[in-house]
Amino acid sequence: MRRRSEADFTEFAAAALRRLRRTAYLMCGDWHRAEDAAQDALVRIYRAWDRLDHDAGLTTYAHRAVVSVVLDQAKRPWRREYSDDAVPDQLLADHSGAVDERLLVIQALAQLPPRQRACVVLRHYADLSIEETAQVLGIGTGAVKSQTSRGLTALREQLNRPAPADDPAVHVNDNEGVLS
Amino acid sequence: MSSDIKDPLDSAADDSAQPMRHTVDDVVRRGRRGQRVRRIGAVAGSALAVAGVATAITVWPGQSDHPPVAGLGLPESTVTQDVTTGEIIQPAKSALSDAQVIARCQSFDNQYRQSALKAGGGSEAIDSWKVALTQGTGSWFQAILVSPDRQRYAYCLDNTGATGPKDDYQRQSVTADKPYVVWADGNGSRGVVPRGVAKIEFRTADGITSPAVIKDGFFLWHSDRTTAGRPTEPIWAIFSDAQGREIARFDANPFQNDQVGVPGGTTFERRPIFAKR
Known part of the structure; x- marks a missing residue:
């Protein structure tokens, strides 16, 4: 160089x-x-x-x-x-401190399959577009949408966070991944 | 974008309590090592072919005013490679004056200082730096330059853009590399001599051991034989005290799979092996 x-x-x-x-x-x-x-x-x-x-x-x-x-x-x-099919029954919401909250998020992310986790992180943390995320992961944009949607749903369940009513991820057609 | 998820992710990724263990310069150094693998690999084939034909020995004047290592007994006139032992006889001290060396290294340094991070290499010009050690022939030289406070040093190899050896320039803190941790590349090796060490030898994969030149707390070892033998075999840097007792050795081969930059390679911190007493 x-x-x-x-x-x-x-x-x-x-x-x-x-x-x-x-x-x-x-x-x-x-x-x-x-x-x-x-x-x-x-x-x-x-x-x-x-x-x-x-x-x-x-x-x-x-x-x-x-x-x-x-x-x-x-x-x-x-x-x-090693994927663990048995998702913990309930991750207790911890209001005692920010550190515990952060660890809960990390633990919840760890429960996601790698592709879903990557989609969630790239879309919602790294602020990559759907197209950029698809490029990064080498998959179609429809797959990004469906993987992100599933990942968000699972993440919210584990964090006991209801999805916002206007969240487009809630309305994503799961078949998009198949169609892409 | 769902901020109900983005906010927890931002918070979870907060690294304010997680200091970086490495700097960008570490990345650059590893990148350079990775590139040298490819360069060396490309050159190795042609070098082997040339070696089969060229048996001439180049004779250079000795380095009598700076004996490489006390008691090593290098002859006044040295050759680049001993035909019987294969040992690399180190090039003599460059005929250039210190001022000439600094002047020729200055253009490299000007470009190098444009980098944002320098692993403790500082950002001042090298006008007032001292030349600790040089090696060279008619067409190229390499040198160690040291800052006035001896906290930083630079390695400079100028072959005016030609190959064999290639131009190189690095500048860093004297403590940037851990003691005994030295790396060999296509030009050989260089660095800081650990305390108590009087002699450093390098043993390449072909089993040939060659001494480095030590002076003023720094060493230079020029060699184009770092790719001899299998590329994954160790290149041992062997550190000895004044009595000739081995203190430690370190596998200076950066081209093995445990180092970043090698395709499929992993990374772990290689440590020196200390001799048992």
């Missing part, structure tokens, strides 16, 4: 590192893994920097990289996630 490019990359990475780490944390629930994932993702971007279109989609590419790294991490035997 040329030095000018490296300076550009450094500027980009400095702005993106924490954001990517937070996104990865919501995906995996572990700050150390999240930092590793954010760094791995940025290293991938470093290596591809000169080939990337800097005017279009650097953020999307960065998210694609970090999501890919987190999902790859989960596939490794010592970090493999």
Whole structure:
């Protein structure tokens, strides 16, 4: 990489590192893994920097990289996630402190299947559009809508939060994923 | 966008109590290592072919005013590679003056300082820095430059854009890398000499051990043999005290699967192996 490019990359990475780490944390629930994932993702971007279109989609590419790294991490035997069909009967709403509230959210996210979790995090935390989320995950926009909808529903159930009446996710047709 | 979910997600991702363990410069260093793997891989094939044909030995004047390591007994005239042992004999001290070295490194440094984060490398110009150590031949040189307060150093390799070796420039705090943690790339290795260490040798995967040049608390080891043998085998940096007793060794090969930047690789912090007493 040329030095000018490296300076550009450094500027980009400095702005993106924490954001990517937070996104990865919501995906995996572990700050150390999240930092590793954010760094791995940025290293991938470093290596591809000169080939990337800097005017279009650097953020999307960065998210694609970090999501890919987190999902790859989960596939490794010592970090493999085991889905637990038995969702806890009830996650008690905790009004005692913000930390407990945060942990509840992380635990609730962890109960979601990886794709649903990724859709929820990318759409509702990283503020990616449906199209960008589809690009990141390599799925259709309809699948993004349905996965996000299901993820939100499950998340709200676990957090004991009723869906707002005007939430478009409530009205998403579950068949969209099949049609996309 | 549902703010009833976005707000809890924002809150859950609050990292104000989670300091970063690494900096962007760590990312850049790992990225560079990953790129060097590919460069070295591309060069290795042609280098092997060339090695089969070229047996000429290049003779360079010695470095008598700065013996690399006390008691090592390098001859006045050295060769780049001993034909019988294969040992890399380190290039002599560059013929350039300190002022010339700094002047040639300055253009690299000007570009490097445009980076936002420098792993403690500081942001001042290097005009007043001192040259701790140089190596070079007629066409290229590499040098360690040290800040006046000796808190930062820069590694500079200038081959005017040519290959073999390639230009390189890094600048960082003297404490940015942990003691004994050194990395070998296509140009060799360089860094800070840990306290109590009098000699550093590198053993490449082909079993050949070559000494680094130590001076003023820093070392340089030039080698193009870091890709010899299987790329996943260790390149041992062996640290010894003045009595020749091994203190520690560290696998300086950054191209193995435990390091980021290698396709399919994982990451964990490699640690030095300390000799038992």
